[in-house]
Amino acid sequence: MSIKENIDQINKIKNEAAVKAGRNGEDILLVAVTKTRPPEDLNAAIDAGITDIGENKVQEIMDKYDFVKPVRWHLIGHLQTNKVKYIIDKVSMIHSVDSIKLADEINKRAEQHNLTMDILIQVNAAQEESKFGITTDETEEMIHYILENCPNIRLRGLMCIAPFEENPDDARVFFAQVKEQYDRFSKIQHERLDFKYLSMGMSHDFEVAIAEGSNLIRVGTAIFGARNYNKTV
Numbered sequence: 727m728s729i730k731e732n733i734d735q736i737n738k739i740k741n742e743a744a745v746k747a748g749r750n751g752e753d754i755l756l757v758a759v760t761k762t763r764p765p766e767d768l769n770a771a772i773d774a775g776i777t778d779i780g781e782n783k784v785q786e787i788m789d790k791y792d793f794v795k796p797v798r799w800h801l802i803g804h805l806q807t808n809k810v811k812y813i814i815d816k817v818s819m820i821h822s823v824d825s826i827k828l829a830d831e832i833n834k835r836a837e838q839h840n841l842t843m844d845i846l847i848q849v850n851a852a853q854e855e856s857k858f859g860i861t862t863d864e865t866e867e868m869i870h871y872i873l874e875n876c877p878n879i880r881l882r883g884l885m886c887i888a889p890f891e892e893n894p895d896d897a898r899v900f901f902a903q904v905k906e907q908y909d910r911f912s913k914i915q916h917e918r919l920d921f922k923y924l925s926m927g928m929s930h931d932f933e934v935a936i937a938e939g940s941n942l943i944r945v946g947t948a949i950f951g952a953r954n955y956n957k958t959v
């Protein structure tokens with residue numbers, strides 16, 4: 727199937743899952759994850775209606791940026807503080823904020839560029855050591871730190887990567903936990919806290935994630951096919 731056919735198919739499943747959950751498909755943002763893919767594939771996705779692109783590496787954004795049609799870029803992977811400066815004026819949202827040190831650096835670079843950066847806090851609901859993201863207890867502390875100390879950051883929500891489960895239904899409990907936190911923190915009254923995105927769900931579990939309240943899904947493989955990491959971009 728072509729990239730366009732895959733995108734149409736995912737939108738269809740996404741819309742059906744939304745309706746089943748009592749919501750509208752249009753309220754759920756599909757971010758096409760394009761790691762390892764060449765700029766032509768990104769442009770094909772944009773031609774097929776994709777408005778938002780997700781990359782997990784700073785280097786890939788920099789390599790592709792000039793060759794891709796206008797689109798919103800999302801940094802969704804682990805971000806090292808020394809690389810923030812390269813993407814601060816290129817991405818519209820950073821999903822993977824998992825430390826105060828990183829928040830401070832984003833704030834500093836955003837201030838230099840006279841912009842306010844939208845971020846999500848990456849939570850690690852499953853408490854897995856192998857994945858980045860902070861525990862549920864640390865999230866609240868970090869939110870308050872950012873609101874008090876980072877005037878060039880706007881908090882837009884939470885992100886999580888559920889542990890891979892053979893049966894995606896087994897990930898439900900993690901998604902539900904993160905949704906609960908999302909609802910709780912979205913009530914905090916502050917001019918720079920404006921929760922709008924709950925980023926959860928990937929190719930194999932996005933239907934379940936939507937059922938549990940996700941409104942932003944990050945889909946790569948189901949659009950572009952399996953990744954070949956030996957191929958250089």
Ligand SMILES: *Cc1c(COP(=O)(O)O)cnc(C)c1O
Nearest residue numbers: 759782802928929944945946947
């Ligand atoms: C690669 C990646 C995705 C997409 O994964 P697929 O299984 O290919 O859909 C989503 N989120 C993050 C953070 C990723 O690194």
